[in-house]
Amino acid sequence: MKHIVALQNLVTPWPDGLEPSDVELDAIEQELPLILARVDLLDAQIMTIDRTPSEVDERRIRRARNRVLVARRDLANRTAGSTGSGDAA
Template identity: 65%
Template sequence: MDHIVTVQDVVTAFGDFMEPTNAELDAIEREMPLILARVDLLDAQIITLDRTPTELDTRRIRRARRRVLVEGLALVNRTAAATASGGAA
């Protein structure tokens, strides 16, 4: 008879050293406004998948795209400023 064994030890054995570093967490924090803007854009696009977009849907998508561009530009500017001032990017 074959016994079914758990793979829990194998899965959790790598947990301690696979945590994100402080630098990675800082990078995620810097990128969070852009991530949230992209989520808003995706939400606006998902709403229109099963129907013809209304004028309101079109404006919502256009506004969300504009916000993604603004947040992306702001992230690039923050990164460039940190690099120019000698900070870590």
């Protein structure tokens, strides 16, 4: 059996700068609770795409929405507290 191999260099070489920086990784880590809450909400909504939501489904979606709101609030409070340089009004 004959193997087919690329004998030429890649057309678009992999640049070294594609890895996320430490600052970007820290930002992702701070947003992770919100990302996970949104994934949970999406999972709850996907479960009811092809059927009428039951009372349990509605409760699951409502709780997932509340978790998203809490995560958004916490993230906003965290970022507002870290960027503010003055006293509270």
